Amino acid sequence: MAYPSDIEIAQSAKLLHIGEIAKKAGIDEKYLELYGNYKAKVNYSLLNESTRGEGKLILVTAITPTPAGEGKTTTTIGLADGMSRIGKNVCVALREPSLGPVFGIKGGAAGGGYAQVVPMEDINLHFTGDFHAIGAANNLLAAMVDNHIYQGNELNIDPRRITWKRCVDMNDRQLRFVTDGLGGRVNGTPREDGFDITVASEIMAVFCLASSITDLKERLSRIVVAYTYDEKPVTAGDIGAVGAMAALLKDALKPNLVQTLEGTPALVHGGPFANIAHGCNSVIATKMAMKLSDYAITEAGFGADLGAEKFLDIKCRMAGLTPSAVVVVATVRALKMHGGVKKNELGEENLHALKAGIPNLLRHLGNIKNVYKLPSVVAVNRFPTDTDAEIELVIDECKKLGVNVVLSTVWAEGGLGGEALAREVVRLCEQERGDFTFSYELDGTIEDRIGAVVRKIYGGDGITVMPQAKKQIATLEALGYGGLPVCIAKTQYSFSDDQTKLGAPTGFTVTVKQVRVSAGAGFIVVLTGDIMTMPGLPKSPAALRIDVDENGKITGLF
Numbered sequence: 001m002a003y004p005s006d007i008e009i010a011q012s013a014k015l016l017h018i019g020e021i022a023k024k025a026g027i028d029e030k031y032l033e034l035y036g037n038y039k040a041k042v043n044y045s046l047l048n049e050s051t052r053g054e055g056k057l058i059l060v061t062a063i064t065p066t067p068a069g070e071g072k073t074t075t076t077i078g079l080a081d082g083m084s085r086i087g088k089n090v091c092v093a094l095r096e097p098s099l100g101p102v103f104g105i106k107g108g109a110a111g112g113g114y115a116q117v118v119p120m121e122d123i124n125l126h127f128t129g130d131f132h133a134i135g136a137a138n139n140l141l142a143a144m145v146d147n148h149i150y151q152g153n154e155l156n157i158d159p160r161r162i163t164w165k166r167c168v169d170m171n172d173r174q175l176r177f178v179t180d181g182l183g184g185r186v187n188g189t190p191r192e193d194g195f196d197i198t199v200a201s202e203i204m205a206v207f208c209l210a211s212s213i214t215d216l217k218e219r220l221s222r223i224v225v226a227y228t229y230d231e232k233p234v235t236a237g238d239i240g241a242v243g244a245m246a247a248l249l250k251d252a253l254k255p256n257l258v259q260t261l262e263g264t265p266a267l268v269h270g271g272p273f274a275n276i277a278h279g280c281n282s283v284i285a286t287k288m289a290m291k292l293s294d295y296a297i298t299e300a301g302f303g304a305d306l307g308a309e310k311f312l313d314i315k316c317r318m319a320g321l322t323p324s325a326v327v328v329v330a331t332v333r334a335l336k337m338h339g340g341v342k343k344n345e346l347g348e349e350n351l352h353a354l355k356a357g358i359p360n361l362l363r364h365l366g367n368i369k370n371v372y373k374l375p376s377v378v379a380v381n382r383f384p385t386d387t388d389a390e391i392e393l394v395i396d397e398c399k400k401l402g403v404n405v406v407l408s409t410v411w412a413e414g415g416l417g418g419e420a421l422a423r424e425v426v427r428l429c430e431q432e433r434g435d436f437t438f439s440y441e442l443d444g445t446i447e448d449r450i451g452a453v454v455r456k457i458y459g460g461d462g463i464t465v466m467p468q469a470k471k472q473i474a475t476l477e478a479l480g481y482g483g484l485p486v487c488i489a490k491t492q493y494s495f496s497d498d499q500t501k502l503g504a505p506t507g508f509t510v511t512v513k514q515v516r517v518s519a520g521a522g523f524i525v526v527l528t529g530d531i532m533t534m535p536g537l538p539k540s541p542a543a544l545r546i547d548v549d550e551n552g553k554i555t556g557l558f
Helices: 006-012 018-025 045-049 072-085 099-103 120-124 130-150 202-209 213-222 242-249 283-292 304-319 332-338 351-371 388-399 410-431 446-458 467-478
Strands: 032-034 040-042 056-062 090-094 115-118 157-162 166-168 178-180 191-193 195-197 224-228 233-235 256-260 265-268 295-299 325-330 376-381 404-408 462-465 486-489 509-518 523-528
Touching (some): 006 120, 018 256, 018 265, 056 072, 056 304, 056 410, 072 090, 072 115, 072 256, 072 404, 090 283, 130 202, 130 242, 157 191, 202 213, 202 304, 202 509, 213 242, 283 295, 283 304, 304 351, 325 410, 446 462, 446 467, 446 486, 446 509, 446 523, 467 509
Parallel strands (some): 090 265, 090 295, 325 376, 376 404
Antiparallel strands (some): 157 224, 224 233, 256 265
């Protein structure tokens, strides 16, 4: 059976007015700021003024990604619609898509098939302007740093030790390393510079972890932008940029309300990448979803070793959140790729390869169950080529860990295909109790914390710290930043820092190349392997296939 494309499905849907969605979510119109008929901002004052208790929080994560796809966002949305179909009061909280992947190779972040948030074109392109506000705040700070130096450099900033980069929400490898301030004295101070993609900006991390405008401003003020000639840190507060940056972000900080194809309320807000940042939607949106519903469903980016680890060790720690259940998404196709099958051969039954790939799923599951001690379920997105024998093998292996497997067909059937998963999630929330613990505590050294994640979560033997990183760690600990959580930036394609090591590799160490502080976000960023904070476009980017007709109808967007 041939299905229409995601955008065709989304464009043929009959959307409810956003006021109806707000009413369904129990949002009083005094908190609502309309952006047309199908999008709205929800004022964050709702969090302080609502007397409703908090609902249960469900995290959706996944196995290590492959080109075969897992469908984590699709499952998150389909699960929410499935819960709604079985009579539960539910709200979904997702990240906003970055324009980089939209025009690059990965695609958007609005789900797929019959499990999407809509209007998908708006969500994937500009939306309500949050990312533009974040980029503007980032670049205002960069401009004020350079202007401070130009105007006399009262703070004694060493231009060679400016750590703050400019940003743009686009994959543009040309901007990774630049030299600017050329053209004579009136055009600034010549120096080496560079750009990050907006989702990798610390402003994005601050934005997503802030609990209020006051907290946002306090976090912004702590951002380290440079060091002086005598190696003292210089912050955004020292530069005097905080008030103006917060003014740019005040409306962006309000979560965006949209809907699923089946009319389930959805808050889509913030969007850091999980391979180079903490990979979760905003704390404000998550808490608002919990305030508005009995079950709040959220996701964290890439595999559980990245998004879920950071969600649990960073976001939950900072925001005081405790998930009631975790859904780990997998596909037979992806597990066969982890077992060595090529993408063009995934349609054939191959129990040997599947058995070789299943340890990837089992390691992720084991981490959730044994490290974080949370109830979990495996959601297998079933494809027509999956055989009964392959499905049975996955079920049998997961049973050995005491975890149930539920088949999901939400891509093809929407909420109907998520009802079985919804019932199991409700059962986990109501009948099983976790004993949530972090994978590390904040005592010990920065190296101790990095090593704990590598050993406990990745399954590696430990870490190799390069001399430059050793020096950076010593400096950060001397400056008082040694007690922060760690945000490890590594490839999303492997438990290790080598993307060619598929499945559940053992006997490896992770190479720590650089360590720097995101003092505003409140964590230490650890760069490993060949990770970059500014991606590039592929040989055939998605942008080549996107168009719009004279009536404004967009085509080619997935």
